[in-house]
Amino acid sequence: MENVNLSDGWIEYTTEANKMDKNIYMCESASFGLSYTDYYHGWTSIVVCCFGVVANTLIIVILTRKHMISPTNLILTGLAVVDAMVMIVYIPFSVHLYLDKSRYRHTYSWAVFILFHANFTQVLHTISIWLTVTLAVWRCLTISQPTNQALLNSTQRAKVAILMAFFGSMIICAPMVMMFNVQLSPPEDNNGTFDTNRTVWTVQKSGSNFMKQLSFWTFAVGIKIIPCIALTFLSCYLIKAILSAQKRRKQLKANGNQNDRTTGMLVSVVILFIITELPQGILALLGAILDESFLKNCYGKLGDLMDIVALVNSAVNFVLYCCMSRQFRTTFCNFVLPTSFREGLNIRQ
Template identity: 25%
Template sequence: MSPSPPAAMDDIVILDWNCTHVVRANESLLAQLRAGSLLEAEEDANITFAMEPPEPPYLNVSCELPVAYAQPLYGYVMPALLVVTMLANTLIVVVLSKRHMRSPTNAVLMAMALCDMFTLLVPAPWLFYMYTFGNHYRPLAPIAACYAYNAMNEVLPALFHTASIWLTLALAVQRYIYVCHAPVARTWCTMPRVLKCVGWICFVATLHQSTRFADRVYETLTIEWRGQRGVTVCYVTHAPWVQWVSIDLYYTVYFVFRVVFVHTVPCISLIVLNVLLFRALRAAQLKREKLFKEKRNSECKRMLDANCTTLMLIAVVTAFLLVEIPLAVVTVLHIISSSITEILDYHIANVLILFTNFFIIASYPINFAIYCGMSRQFRETFKELFIRGAVTTKRNGSSSKYSLVNGPRTCTNETVL
């Protein structure tokens, strides 16, 4: 994108309707004025302040994200990532929905896969339009498109990602109960209770994001854009009810809730639960070695399957934390910088959030690799999707793994994956 031609003072006030061009024009003109010693110190400060590009009243994607990074990541890498994520998560859902794979743990894993898939799938059309096809600099219209963009690119992905975070926490809590409080699991970790928990998580996540569907109002505005008169854009303002409540209060409540209950508490809880599960896993490993020495092979095998499931879920939670903790830290710093004291440059914060969001999306196919690498039953069920009868002989041969799944369920073997 070539720099704009030299701008007059009026041009800077009106803006070029493109934040990148405005900044370049401002810096260029200000440098010329300073070089000619035409500015007093006070005038220099005033003009610098006045020339900073304000947030445009219309929907302009170029002002929302650093395009230099957003276009290659969202425009060129994301399409390939979308295909991989869709394929991987669809296979996860298909495998986990098989009759012999149904269990409370697998129900949560399947819900997580669906939420992760929709987090990327819903905004995908806009990512293609804006960044792959290079329309990010164009004003967006009509009004219906602006409402759709806000819902599909901002609100719904946040909703599905919030649900995914809480489902991951529910998964860790459930596994902790199975491993460390097995008798309680018979009552609290039944399939009906787990499905009800998944439903409540999705409901609360929707409730949390519900106000974001109606906190903005778009109206039609006609402007002159790049020499073209009569260009229709979406003029965006806060909804009357937000102004009545107070804009500062509304965003403070929303983001404080998000920081505390969507980022901080889940991440801290998952770290603690991961440590507790790992300690329980070590204790179980020592017990298994003792059983092996006593040649109690059936109990040893059952414990091995349970340990593999626990280890796999620890890996899933760890992969989740590796990408979620940086986002939580950046979000907290960004909110503190915006509302209390400036400790983080706004542009740097946007770049950091862009990259952390991208790495979260890039992590979605990792769960499929974890399941394939650490769950024999998942691998064999996956293989059976393409090669009929591939594991029939093992089932008919009373494989201990399948007898655990199809035989009488206990509080331990119910979650074998």
């Protein structure tokens, strides 16, 4: 066993014998993906994760301030929590797998951690996906039903929606979690003969072909394609609402309000999410339709590239909020800057 490629929970071990196979599906971009993995992914992922953990912690602190609490901000807080947890777990994984290459990686404890990392991050990332869908749906309802604001402004209902995203994601991920387990494998030397002096623990697929197909289709359709399609329609609706509001303000010669800026910020979050997740969904869908040679030669070798794109998307929300929300920016400055410095900059409390 030489390599382990991880992307959103999928684990693919590759042997030297498999590398010599003549497969049908080949990806020209796979060589770039492997080069990125060998030279850049380790340090890049650690830097992004460290920044993302700090950034998402600041988001949690700012959005839970008393005057910032709202249904929308509660959902954004939940999103920040799961994104931070994904990156916290990814740091030791990246250090051990990509930077500390001298250490033997086929111990039982490492295999258990790989299995935990794959399942834990997959469930958290799925929660993040469906929280984003929840966020878009909530904003669309707020815009389309202005007479029901008392109903939609309930933080208790927002908490229920967050819990539904949490538990629903666990159910969706159940087939994938059950498909992998830790197994003791016979080690081979470079000549292909067994070396009985070494113990090799690996994470392998288990279960029937039906369960394997179910897990692939669940991942491709239930976790990637359906949320992306839903978010595409929801973002189009939100953009249309923003343009209509701008047209009305132009006719009335009025300035923009906080609601429009909030909607614009949420649209940006959703669009970034679609750009990140849709290509992964298409590749995963092709992996479910085609045979395993596509997964090995295309999807698996692009795994680290897809990982870093997802990590960057989880880390940049703080920058987006600071750029597009005056209330968030002001609250952040009030939280981190000394009073005398804020007065010099004329930042309102």
